[in-house]
Amino acid sequence: MVIAGRExxxxxxxxxxxxxxxxxLGDALNAAVEEGAEAERLLGExxxxxxxxxxxxxxxxxxxxxxxxxxxxxADGEAARFDALVVRPEARRRGIGAKALALVExxxxxxxxxxxxxxxxxxxxxxxLRLGYRPIYEDxxxxxxxxxxxxx
Numbered sequence: 671m672v673i674a675g676r677e678x679x680x681x682x683x684x685x686x687x688x689x690x691x692x693x694x695l696g697d698a699l700n701a702a703v704e705e706g707a708e709a710e711r712l713l714g715e716x717x718x719x720x721x722x723x724x725x726x727x728x729x730x731x732x733x734x735x736x737x738x739x740x741x742x743x744x745a746d747g748e749a750a751r752f753d754a755l756v757v758r759p760e761a762r763r764r765g766i767g768a769k770a771l772a773l774v775e776x777x778x779x780x781x782x783x784x785x786x787x788x789x790x791x792x793x794x795x796x797x798x799l800r801l802g803y804r805p806i807y808e809d810x811x812x813x814x815x816x817x818x819x820x821x822x
Contacts, residue, residue, distance in 0.1 A: 678769040680739065680777065683719070683726040690728065690735045691716060698756050712754045715740045727777070729757065729770040736761040739774050750780035768801055775818070785814045 683691070695716060719726035719740050729737035737757035744751045752774075757767045775783055785803065787794040789812045795805075803814035 677731060678766055678773070679730045680727045680770050680773045681730070682724070683728045683738070685720055687726075687728060687735075688720050691720070691726075691738055694758055695738065695756065698758055712740075712756075715753045727770070727774050729766060731761065731766060736766060737770060739770060741774055741778060743778060743780060744784070745782070748780060749782040749784055750775065750778040752783065752785040755785075767797070771801065781818045783816045783818075787812055787814055 695713060716726055716738060719742075725740060725742045727739040727741065728735050729739065737755070739755050740753040741750050742753065743749070752771070755767055755771060757770075783803070785798055786808075787798060789795075795812075795814075798814035801816065803816040806813050806815045
């Protein structure tokens with residue numbers, strides 16, 4: 671299943687796609703996340719998703735993999751939680767992440783969407799706010815939340 675939007679498509683990753691991610695994902699995460707331990711944790715999330723065969727979506731532009739999303743259903747499938755969204759450095763700042771996220775939201779079938787972020791990461795907070803997410807707090811962590819149109 672490939673879900674396409676303007677210039678961007680997302681598709682569930684397969685175990686055989688590991689090579690398409692491993693070559694650049696670690697470097698991209700390290701560039702996007704200031705703390706090395708956080709980058710390692712996120713890389714682990716992608717690895718677990720690939721091994722399980724679920725929850726990792728590849729972002730493609732013109733047939734080339736330019737990013738990935740780690741998403742999982744929670745709350746009995748009522749909510750989708752985005753553990754990570756990463757776009758290759760050379761493909762950033764063109765709206766690819768926002769377009770891909772909208773496509774993955776649609777693919778999950780969830781009515782509520784959640785994404786954890788760091789309170790001191792202004793770029794990430796601004797990204798989620800622009801997409802209509804609002805901050806809530808879970809156990810002292812900042813979690814961004816959005817409901818599907820008309821679902822609240």
